Amino acid sequence: xxxxxxxxxxxxxxxxxxxxxxxxxxxxxxxxxxxxxxxxxxxxxxxxxxxxxxxxxxxxxxxxxxxxxxxxxxxxxxxxxxxxxxxxxxxxxxxxxxxxxxxxxxxxxxxxxxxxxxxxxxxxxxxxxxxxxxxxxxxxxxxxxxxxxxxxxxxxxxxxxxxxxxxxxxxxxxxxxxxxxxxxxxxxxxxxxxxxxxxxxxxxxxxxxxxxxxxxxxxxxxxxxxxxxxxxxxxxxxxxxxxxxxxxxxxxxxxxxxxxxxxxxxxxxxxxxxxxxxxxxxxxxxxxxxxxxxxxxxxxxxxxxxxxxxxxxxxxxxxxxxxxxxxxxxxxxxxxxxxxxxxxxxxxxxxxxxxxxxxxxxxxxxxxxxxxxxxxxxxxxxxxxxxxxxxxxxxxxxxxxxxxxxxxxxxxxxxxxxxxxxxxxxxxxxxxxxxxxxxxxxxxxxxxxxxxxxxxxxxxxxxxxxxxxxxxxxxxxxxxxxxxxxxxxxxxxxxxxxxxxxxxxxxxxxxxxxxxxxxxxxxxxxxxxxxxxxxxxxxxxxxxxxxxxxxxxxxxxxxxxxxxxxxxxxxxxxxxxxxxxxxxxxxxxxxxxxxxxxxxxxxxxxxxxxxxxxxxxxxxxxxxxxxxxxxxxxxxxxxxxxxxxxxxxxxxxxxxxxxxxxxxxxxxxxxxxxxxxxxxxxxxxxxxxxxxxxxxxxxxxxxxxxxxxxxxxxxxxxxxxxxxxxxxxxxxxxxxxxxxxxxxxxxxxxxxxxxxxx
Numbered sequence: 001x002x003x004x005x006x007x008x009x010x011x012x013x014x015x016x017x018x019x020x021x022x023x024x025x026x027x028x029x030x031x032x033x034x035x036x037x038x039x040x041x042x043x044x045x046x047x048x049x050x051x052x053x054x055x056x057x058x059x060x061x062x063x064x065x066x067x068x069x070x071x072x073x074x075x076x077x078x079x080x081x082x083x084x085x086x087x088x089x090x091x092x093x094x095x096x097x098x099x100x101x102x103x104x105x106x107x108x109x110x111x112x113x114x115x116x117x118x119x120x121x122x123x124x125x126x127x128x129x130x131x132x133x134x135x136x137x138x139x140x141x142x143x144x145x146x147x148x149x150x151x152x153x154x155x156x157x158x159x160x161x162x163x164x165x166x167x168x169x170x171x172x173x174x175x176x177x178x179x180x181x182x183x184x185x186x187x188x189x190x191x192x193x194x195x196x197x198x199x200x201x202x203x204x205x206x207x208x209x210x211x212x213x214x215x216x217x218x219x220x221x222x223x224x225x226x227x228x229x230x231x232x233x234x235x236x237x238x239x240x241x242x243x244x245x246x247x248x249x250x251x252x253x254x255x256x257x258x259x260x261x262x263x264x265x266x267x268x269x270x271x272x273x274x275x276x277x278x279x280x281x282x283x284x285x286x287x288x289x290x291x292x293x294x295x296x297x298x299x300x301x302x303x304x305x306x307x308x309x310x311x312x313x314x315x316x317x318x319x320x321x322x323x324x325x326x327x328x329x330x331x332x333x334x335x336x337x338x339x340x341x342x343x344x345x346x347x348x349x350x351x352x353x354x355x356x357x358x359x360x361x362x363x364x365x366x367x368x369x370x371x372x373x374x375x376x377x378x379x380x381x382x383x384x385x386x387x388x389x390x391x392x393x394x395x396x397x398x399x400x401x402x403x404x405x406x407x408x409x410x411x412x413x414x415x416x417x418x419x420x421x422x423x424x425x426x427x428x429x430x431x432x433x434x435x436x437x438x439x440x441x442x443x444x445x446x447x448x449x450x451x452x453x454x455x456x457x458x459x460x461x462x463x464x465x466x467x468x469x470x471x472x473x474x475x476x477x478x479x480x481x482x483x484x485x486x487x488x489x490x491x492x493x494x495x496x497x498x499x500x501x502x503x504x505x506x507x508x509x510x511x512x513x514x515x516x517x518x519x520x521x522x523x524x525x526x527x528x529x530x531x532x533x534x535x536x537x538x539x540x541x542x543x544x545x546x547x548x549x550x551x552x553x554x555x556x557x558x559x560x561x562x563x564x565x566x567x568x569x570x571x572x573x574x575x576x577x578x579x580x581x582x583x584x585x586x587x588x589x590x591x592x593x594x595x596x597x598x599x600x601x602x603x604x605x606x607x608x609x610x611x612x613x614x615x616x617x618x619x620x621x622x623x624x625x626x627x628x629x630x631x632x633x634x635x636x637x638x639x640x641x642x643x644x645x646x647x648x649x650x651x652x653x654x655x656x657x658x659x660x661x662x663x664x665x666x667x668x669x670x671x672x673x674x675x676x677x678x679x680x681x682x683x684x685x686x687x688x689x690x691x692x693x694x695x696x697x698x699x700x701x702x703x704x705x706x707x708x709x710x711x712x713x714x715x716x717x718x719x720x721x722x723x724x725x726x727x728x729x730x731x732x733x734x735x736x737x738x739x740x741x742x743x744x745x746x747x748x749x750x751x752x753x754x755x756x757x758x
Contacts, residue, residue: 003246003250003253004255005146006144006145006146006149007244007246008246008250008253008255008256008259009146009147009185009255009259010144010145010146010147010183010184010185010259010266011111011129011130011144011244012111012240012241012244012246012256013256013259013260013261013264013266013267014129014130014142014144014183014266014267014270015109015111015130015240015244016232016237016240016260017262017266017267017270017271018109018130018132018270018274019109019230019232019236019240020229020230020231020232020262021229021230021270021271021274021275021276022107022230022276023107023108023109023132023276024106024107024108024109025108025109025110025236025239025240025243026042026045026108026109026110026133027110027243028110028111028112028113029243032044035113036067038067038068038071039067039070039071039074039137039176040113040115040138040173040176041067041070041136041137041138042108042110042133042136042137043063043067043136044136045106045108045133045135045136046063046067046135046136046137047060047063047136048106049105049106049135049136050063050066050094050095050096050135052104053095053096053097053098053104053105053135054094054095066094069093070083070086070176071172073086073175074172074173074175074176075172075175076175077171078175078289078295079175079206079207079208079289079295079296079297080174080175080176080177080178080206080297081289081297083175083176084178084287084289087139087178087283088283088284096135096137097134097135097280097283099280099283099284102276102277102280105134105135105276105280106133106134106135106136107132107133107134107276108132108133108136109130109131109132109133110130110131110133110138111129111130111131111243111244112127112128112129112244113127113128113131113138114126114127115127115128115170115173117169117170126163126164126170128141128142128143129141129142129143129144130142130143130144132179132274132279134279137176138176138177139176139177139178139179139283140177140178140179140180140181140274140279141177141179141180141181142181142182142183142270142274143156143160143180143181143182143183144182144183144184144185144266145182145183145184145185146184146185147184147185147186147199148184148186148199149184151198152184152197152198152199153182153184153197153198153199153200153202153213154197154198156182156184157182157202157213160180160182160211161209161211165206165208165209165211166209174206175206177206178205178283178287179203179204179205179273179279179282179283179299180203180204180205180206180211181201181202181203181204181269181273182201182202182203182213183200183201183202183265183266183269184199184200184201184266185259185264185265185266186199186200186265187199187200187265188200188201188215188217188497197499200215200265201215201216201265201266201269201273202214202215202216203216203273203299204299205287205297205298205299206297207296207297207298208296208297210294210296214299214301214302214498215302215497215498215499216269216272216273216302217302217494217498218268218272219302219303219306223271223272224262224263224268224271224272227262227271227275229262234251237251237260238251278305281305281309282299282300282305285300285308285338285341285342286299286300286305286338287299287300288334288337288338288376288377288406289377290375290376291374291375291376291377292375298334300338301330301331301498301500303326303330303488303490303494304331304334304335304338306488307324307326307335307339307487307488307490308335308338308339308342310487310488311324311339311342311343311465311487311488312342312343312346314487315343315346315463319484320462320463320464320484321436321463321464321465321466321483321484321487322465322466322483322484322485322486322487323465323466323467323468323471323483323484323485323486323487324465324466324467324468324486324487324488325468325469325471325486325488325489325490325491326467326468326469326488326489326490327469327490327491327492327494327495327501327657328469328470328492328501328653328654328657328660329469329495329500329501329634329657329660329661330469330490330495330500330501331500332439332467332469333358333368333369333372333373333439334372334376335467336358336373336409336437336439336465336467337372337373337376337378337409339437339465340356340378340406340407340409341406341407343356343435344356344407347433351431352431352432352433353396353430353431353432353433354432354433354434354435355392355393355395355396355408355410355432355433355434355435356407356408356409356410356434356435356437357392357393357409357410357411357412357434357435357436357437358373358409358410358411358412358436358437358439359412359414359436359437359438359439359455360411360412360413360414360439360440360632361413361414361415361439361440361451362413362415362628362632363413363415363608364607364608364611364628364629364632364633365439365440365632366382366411366412366413367608368632368633368634369411369439370382370411373409373411376406377405377406377407378405378406378407378408378409379405379407379408379409380408380409380410380411381408381409381410381411382410382411383410383411383412383413384413386422389410389412389422390422392410393422393424393434393458393459394422394424394425396430396432414451414455415451420454422458423457423458423459424458424459424461424462433461433462433463434459434461434462434463435462435463435465436455436459436462436463436464436465437465437467438455438464438465438466438467438483439467439632440467440468440631440632452482464483464484465483465487466482466483466484469492469653469654469657470651470653470654471486492653499662500662501657501660501661501662502659502660502661502662502671502672502673502674503660503672503673503674504656504657504659504660504673504674504675504676505673505674505675505676506675506676506678506682506683507675507676507677507678508678508681509677509678509679532571532572535571535575535644536571536572536574536575536578538578541575541578541579541582542582542586544579544644545579545582545583545586545587548566548568548622548642548677549583549586549587549589551642551677552566552589552621552622552640553589555640555675559665559669559671560667560669561665561667561669562618563618563637563665563666564637564638564639564640564663564665564671565614565618565620565621565622565623565635565637565638565639565640566621566622566623566638566639566640566641566642567622567623567624567625567629567638567640567641567642567658567659568591568622568623568624568625568641568642568644569625569626569630569641569642569643569644569645569655570624570625570626570644570645571626571644571645572626573595573596573597573626575626575644576593576595576624576625576626577593577595579591579624580592580593580624583622583624589621589622590619590620590621590622591620591621591622591623591624592606592609592610592611592613592614592620592622592623592624593606593607593610593624594606594607594610594611594623594624594625594628594629595607595624595625595626595627595628596626596627596628607628610623611623611629611633614635614637614638615635618637623638629658630647630651630654630655630658631651631654631655632654633658634658634661635658635661636661636662636663637663638658638659638661638674639659639663639671639674639675640659640674640675640676640677641655641656641658641659641674641675641676641677642676642677642679643655643656643676643677643678643679643680643682644679644680645680646680646681646682646685647682647685648685648689652682652685652686652689653686653689656674656676656682658674659674659675659676660674661674
């Protein structure tokens, strides 16, 4: 009888895929295997690898001392930060990995390595399916499941967190392990949000109870076809099969050969994530430790991974920057932090010193960016005046990097630099390359404006990397004509599918509510409710206040969650001030007013306090704003917006995206949507804006074989459904091959999935 299980369908084929990538196979049964119990390091691979890397012989006594040092280091209660720092920057310690010369390292895989607590027993242990060894050290693993496993991939995530990461005795092993991955050998499926996805391949870095699992979608659609795979002999495949406890003949079944394909979902994932050069790149550049109330360890999201590589590719081809088009909420500030080390080391190899500047156009964004960079381990210099900026601009060397920091960055508020900007000077012929990251590059930088001109001329040899989720596409202003071509694109459709942002539900003010507001205003039927005299009037403010108060209280009651916050986006500062006053005088809900008042230092201080309090506490309940905080303000608890004015084009997407951050309440409720209450009918402007972005993405869509349906929405008309139905009828007329169980399983799986979709 054929063996048709998880091992033969996924684990062993994936193991062979690693061998195709140039990994060696490490058996647990050979006579020379020598595993250090405390660290699970394979001494038989560790010793010769370290000798090669460090260029000298090492006695077994020296190896024992190194292993003991590693064991002590991974016991630290620091999420593995001490060991990670040793890996990538050994300083006075012995080098464990050669991150510059891939071939100097020993790459291997071993199946079912037990991470046990008590020596000589497998009780109280976990055994990842495939362990990735670099120089004998188990630095990553891949857990596999058969397709359509019970509970799907989410069940495996829960098991990892609750049964492994929670176990105190396993903590040191997860301080050693850098990358954890899962696959049930299925393509990613469409779902309302990433929390519902039950199929696919995912990766993470162990982050304690805050561990989240990310998609890894290949950016280069011809990557697998172009890959130079190593040919693996049938005898080697049979050896792996028997070493895993199966008969040699199982390696010749049709089902096994089907899953041995380099293009199976799991095998493609193995190639994309664990290619040797990519794996070392992720280890060197892709992991960061975040300071905060709860220390965390983060790994690059795949769009950040590809974007950082595209930046270097742009430099290598003679480019001087360009645009990173990553949708709102996808982590552009984090991308700048990751890029800092990547870019710095690229130029360092050319004996060029780099200075980094992060340019914002609002004080609140300066504070937000500075805090995030500081938490990520960068030394931060805030330039609050032209004199401070001049001083930093003309420095040839960084002077603010402490021994604990991973780099330096100057955060600059462009609004401080009206008039002539300072011009960079390189003293003593210093070889300096300045890198400017322009945050929210769709704002404040009109091509005919002073800010743009001054910024681009303060250092004519600088590199400018513009960051935006909504590039300007109008005839008068196009972002790519100002800052250069797109370096990398990541639009909202993928961000939603990946769980980094949420879909937004739009609620129109229904006829009854509109009539009630008009009745309260005692207006004639043909009166213009959009007239300034009306929407700033006391009766209108009162009617509006009552409506928002009742609606927001009900919103919290429906969700049984008083931690969620809201935002009222007003037409004018006077309207915002009146709405805030109404709530102060008439409502139990607490509001915070955030508006621009240049000549009112008291209001500026209130703005700052309200922003910070709303982000860090559950008060105020609602923020009342006009132009401020409608871009760049990222607060997860902000889940409902009352839109009283209609922004245009990219401003519209920026504004409504304030409510699109994933949020899990203290009670455990996970929000799948952000919500806006539309008082101004944004539908036409929204459709027009999305159409413009789809056109801008046209080349990417055609190249990747996608159609615009994935971008324009989830609406499928009757003709689409009918075409799908006819295709299923035609397919069912074909003969299903029941001799090959794998093909049969895939056909049934596809029918079942598509039937549900229709």
